[in-house]
Amino acid sequence: MIRLPTTIEAALEHSTTHDVRAGGTDIQERRNHGRRRRPVLDLRDIPGLDKIERDGEGLKIGARVRLAELAEDPWVRERYPALAKGAASLGNPQIRAVATLGGNLLQAPRCAYYRDPEVQCLKSGGSECWARQGDHLWHVCFATRPCIAPHASTMGMVLAAYDATVSVAGGAARSVEELYDIGDTLRDHTLDEGVLLTHINLPRPWSAEQGAYMRATSRARAEWALVEVVVRLRLDRWESIVDARVAVGAVANTPLRLREVERLLIGNVVNEPLFVAAGEKATEGAQPLEDTAYKVELLRASVFDALNAAVVSPPSPLIDAPDEDGSEGESKGPAK
Amino acid sequence: MSTGTTRRGFLRGTALITVGGGVAASGCKTTALESEGTHAPAVEAEGTSVDTVPLECEVNGQKEALRVGGDRLALDVLRDDLELRGAKRSCGHGACGACTVQVDGRPVVSCLMPAVALHGRSVTTVEGLAKGSDGLHPVQRAFIGEDALQCGFCTSGFVVESAAFYDRWRKEKGTAVPSDEEIAEALSGHLCRCGAYLSIYRAVAAACRGDYDEPGGEGPRYEARDKVTGAAQYTVDVALPQMAHAKILRSPYAAAELRSLDWSAALDVPGVLGVVELLNAPASVRYVGQEILAIAAETEEIAARALSAVELDWRIKNHVLSIEAATAEDAPVVFPRGEARRSPANHSEGPALPMVWRGNVRGPGKLFSHRRGLARWTGRDGNHKAEVQGRYRTQTQVHTCLEPHACVARWGTSGGLEVWMSTQAVRHMAEDLAERFGLKVSEVEVHADHIGGGFGSKATLRPEAIAAVELARVTLRPVRLVLDRREEMTVAGLRPQVRTDLRAALGKADDLAIKARAYGDGGAAIGSATTPLMRIMYPQSRLDLQDFDVTTNTPPGCPFRGPGGPSAFFALESSIDELAHTTGDDPIELRRRWNQNDARRRVYDWAEALPAWKDRSEPQHDRGRYRRGVGLSAAVWLYLTMPGSRVKLDAGPGGIVVSTATQDIGTGTRSLLADVVASGLGIERSRVTVEIGSSRAVHGPMSAGSRTASTVGPAAEDALRLLKEELLEVAQTKLRMRRAWAVPEGVRDSVRFLSWAELLDESPVITVVGKRRRDRGGFFAPPIDGLAVGRYLSAAVQVSQVEVDILLGKVRVLQSWTGLSVGRIYNPLLARSQVEGGLIQGMSYALYEERRLDPRRGFLVTAGLEDYRIAGIGDCGPIHVEFIPGGFENVEGGGVGIGELSTLTPLPTIANAVWHATGWRPRRMPLRPDRVLEGLNS
Ligand SMILES: Cc1cc2nc3c(=O)[nH]c(=O)nc-3n(C[C@H](O)[C@H](O)[C@H](O)COP(=O)(O)OP(=O)(O)OC[C@H]3O[C@@H](n4cnc5c(N)ncnc54)[C@H](O)[C@@H]3O)c2cc1C
Ligand code: FES
């Protein structure tokens, strides 16, 4: 059974009883193995969700924009370099050509137990977390919630570092951080069943952003990250960090924005000890499982690497406008 | 439990007893397909829920209008509805790239992309890429020319992706040459289990450079064109009229007794056609995934659904999942005393000798010890230079063929059986099927045109094939059974994990003594063969060797490219390296002192002169974050052949047909046969047709144990010899050259010369059958079951340069050099491809691959290609391969196998290089980041 609604309103009428599908790269994998069996509500024919538009000073990205388009969009590459890099690095080219940004944010975890149709885990109606007792080599090192599967979304992590918000049909708009503020629940995000993500909104780009995206893997390419990091920096003429955003993924049940690390960086001059300290700070609060302590080490090194990569990456164009409109979130200027 | 007759026919038990009469097709017509087909979509209006929706798109330039359901995937529509079977389903979840097609010029993952997403778009598959007058895209020509493929199962995906890359590159950058990095990035979503990556780099670069812009030119591989155009047919591509689809029900428990089994409800599911039990209840299961029964239905989906209607009553037993658990006091026993102990499968290439069992432990096998008493003594007497010891562990490796195990079976009306099987042994399968089903071998035909990888896992008659054949008999319909990726990774074949304790001592007179105890865990199978290879490598030394099997409640192992080799040489060659560094001896020099073998001498000579080795830095030279090191190790392998195998030639003015009952699993057997015949007669290869892949031809070898080339090569040459004799006679009689004699290029008499080609044009069709003869001097072991062990050993040395990132725990092989002494090489380009593949598989095993089971219940965690990690193109740096000439003069044909030899050295070479770089000696594979970090911190 399939529905192809042509308006958001028509879609909302059935979205609670159907499996919403965008690119399908996540939901089909689960459906193919019988993990999900409801009729399909495919967003293919709803207009307006597949565009990247300049919106005032910021950017409005339709939920159905494909990751490859995002990664290749000239404006995104120029003004939001870390976003483009993140979108260009996840999965592989054939996946990025099909997967959408909205689907990426709302995808289910890649825990092998959760994906195994024969296993009932906490998230699939069972009473225990199989991974915690069993194989969890690739699971979280911030084991603070009942489910220890790492959050799968690279873009969720990147967008958290961009202070992005999401527009929701049938529900309230919210920041990406709020999207993942799931508390102690077993949810993947805070959107209620049946609501639809329509757009992702980015604030005005930074002037002279230097962004980097890094992932630690065992193979060279196309592997799920063991740890992933996004960094955005703004430096002044004296190499002092004027503004910073740091977020990490694959280490916790949701993407983590590391505000403490940002605070540590802002106002300081770029140098190696600072980045070492930032790497160290990033691991604060880690609660590794029996087999995931190595991820703490990878996190330390990856944050260090990402910061180093950011400071040598070409800055995005200068924007003349003053800084004080608050579009850059709470951290403004040197905190000296 | 259901017994007796039902409306539909069925078959019970693997013993092939038909219970009840009615093996009838008439009762089987309740097909879900038909009911689905007649189900007109309720309403067509947009946004309403319907079963199917219209799909209009352009495929390879042609407009298509179809209807598709919600869960149909782009790949299903292309393969099943449009019969474009170039794109393959291999992983089914976006990780391997075999299903890649272009949508509006962009490569997409068609195994996850919903079919409805193709609406209004333009699709290009491998079949539709062609641009040139030769029907080929420049990238396809380059793949042919550079031999960028082996089994070919991944090839369509790589070609489609590379073509998109090429089209874009040429538009933007002209004939500039992309870097390896750029190519690796573009192809990062593709996996090739055969390890054809280096020639893929070469092919894409050459195509971009413009080397293949014009049609023309031939590649080294006979069937390459079929593989780059998607025309090659694999078992999974076989579609017969009226074909039914089967699925297997498997044990969810690692150890249990099946008290009863009732599948009557499953049989009543509409669309189900028949059931066959693969395990007789009451019966024990020994691992998760063990086959219980199979159901054939109109569609795979119905069959899968019907499986859940089977009622099972289990008594769950305690299980053991690891060597440690299996060898503990009071451990539950996997194969209890008695009948059961005769049932475990054998994962070695040799016969399983009778041995003592103690609980789950079988052994020791100590036949290969040598001067054992002395070995025990060396190192104890204080009279030695150095002693090292360690516990080495190698992990379970899964064959991971990109084409899953698959079988399509059809019974003829007159009782004959025709089977398409993804197998390394068409002839043996026909014999086994004949025996099993009470037929004459001549009544069975097994086809395997192309096989998407085997590596040892497709050489026996397996349950899925038996199930397909039995179901085909019961349902009177052709039945197709293809394992899905999870099944493939669970039960379709694995290399046992091995724990080896090894102590090596060097006496004052540089004599070597080794004590080794190897415990091989091949799950519910036996055949541990790690230490015998130590004897073969250092035969003169004092060797106290014992091998044990440890059986566990995990899926059974089967032979895997060089069985026992990686574990043996990892422990052995790491220890030798350690000894050398302890005493300050040169590692090659030390090995030389124990050597009396010519092949090894040749590879040692070669390695000693290698700049990468000679000019290596001091150990632990680098102090920074990235540390480089160079490691070396050597290996030997047995040479097997099948004397008595035959090759037939049908030669005449129309060309030559070469045939034998063998198959090409990507190793180049077709090409070898074509080349031997063409070059032997001085004719164009295009005049030679190779017909293999059917059991009906004259007796040929299986493609396993590196035996194919050394078997069919000499047999083809023998056939040529016979053909030339016949042609000479044609000249003497028909062409009146009564005193003619043969010269290499043809025949001559005092007046004229006729080339073989000219003679063929004049000759009637001549049929000759050549035979693989005995080697001069005979064999080491005379043929058992047709397989002989030759008197000569092949040898290899590998030197690798690695880089270790000590912060991220990442090991990369930057470059490697391998010298092999195997005698004559039939086709250097193809041989190089195969060696590169073996080396890449070994590297992949050393660094990434690891089958992981749930430690409590024993089911598979690494069930997909995202989690079971095989090396990708970006992991492969340059590999230099050198075939060192010389030796093997007494071997018929002058050359021995390379397939297994090439996969033995990477583990110890990489481990030794990591030690050289960091001072940490790895003793446990794979070198995952967590292990490397732990090792470096310790
Ligand atoms: C081999 C492989 C590697 C991968 N590596 C990475 C990686 O490194 N990083 C990473 O982040 N991801 C990775 N992915 C995952 C991939 O990025 C996601 O599957 C993809 O982004 C999901 O997008 P989609 O459009 O296909 O979503 P779908 O499968 O269509 O949907 C995903 C989920 O979101 C819901 N949904 C989608 N759109 C909406 C909407 N507009 N409103 C409400 N609900 C909606 C669906 O109901 C479903 O639950 C990988 C995937 C594969 C197969
Ligand atoms: S089959 Fe589609 S990616 Fe493997």
Ligand code: FES
């Ligand atoms: S040629 Fe690539 S998988 Fe065999």
